[in-house]
Amino acid sequence: MSLNVDINKSSGIITIREIEMDTLDLDKTFNCGQAFRWKKINALPGYIAYKGFINNKLTIITYNLLKRELCAKYDGDVADIIKYFNLDLDYNKIISEIELDEYSQKAYNYSKGIRILHQDLWETIVTFIISQRNRVEKIANSVERLCETFGELDIILINNREYKGYKFPTPQEIYTKKSELYTIGLGYRAEYIDRLVQDIVEGKNNILNTSEEVDKITLDYKLQSIYGIGPKVSNCILLFAYNKYEAFPIDTWIGKVITNEFKGNLDITKFGKYAGIIQQFLFYYAKYGTV
Secondary structure, eight states: OOOEEEEETTTTEEEEEOOOTTTOOHHHHHTSSSOSOOEEEOOOTTEEEEEEEETTEEEEEEEETTTTEEEEEOSSOHHHHHHHTTTTSOHHHHHHTSOOOHHHHHHHHHHTTOOOOOOOHHHHHHHHHHTTTOOHHHHHHHHHHHHHHHSOEEEEEETTEEEEEEOOOOHHHHHTTGGGGGGTTOTTHHHHHHHHHHHHHTTSOOGGGOOTTSOHHHHHHHHHTSTTOOHHHHHHHHHHTSOOTTOOOOOHHHHHHHHHHSTTOOOGGGGGGGHHHHHHHHHHIIIIITO
C-alpha cells in the first residue's frame, strides 16, 4: 500500500494521508476485542480521537473524516505507526484472493476497516491471560488497574492540554511487588501472571526473547507450555503480537458462529494464510452486526 506521510518535527505529529475508513476504522479496530487500552476521547466535530499506547509510549490517534487523514501524536518513528496498524498490508487484495462463503462475505462487508494490530508481546500475553472467561469491559478495567499499580506514569502535551496514562509494567516492575497482583481483582488469573513473571525474571522462561521469525507451531507449543495459557489465548497472542495471520482464535462468539452458521463444521483452511483476519470480521459481525 502506497502511503502519503508527513512528519511535523516541531509538534511531533505524524500524518498519514488518504486513509479510507474501510482501510482503517479506529472505532472498529479498537473495539473488536484485540486491544484493551485504547480509550475514545473528546474530539472536534468531524474527528475521531483515541488515547492509548504504541511501543508503550502514550499516543493520541485522530482521524479526520473529511480529509481522510490519520494523525498520531507519538514520540517515535512513523515506521512504528505503520507497523502497529499493519498499513503496508493490502486487505482488499487479500480478501479478493479468498473465496468467501455467504456468511463470511456479510461479515467482511459489515466489518471493513478492522485491522489486525501488531501489539507488544508482553502486554498481549498478560492481557489475554486476563481475558479468560471475562467480558471486554472487565478486561479493560483489570488491565488499567494493573498498569496503575505497577506501571510508570506517562504524560504528553497537545495544544496546552495534558494527557496522562500509565505504561504497561515490565515483568521486573511487577516482580518487585507481585503480592499486589492478588489485590486488584484479577481472581485466579493473578496466579498465572505471578508464576510467569517469576519465571521470566529468574531466567526460567525466555518467551519474550523469541523471534517473530519462529514458525507458528513452535511458538504455539512454547506459549501453551506456560501455566495458564491454553489454545484460545495462545492463538490470540500468535495473531495479535506475532501477527501469525493463520492463527484462528475460537472464543464464545466464534463458537456460536461455527455452531449456528456452519452447522458445527467450519473449515478455516479455506481462508488460507490470512484466516485470522477473517476471524476478526466474523467475531465483530457476530457480536455487533446481528443485534
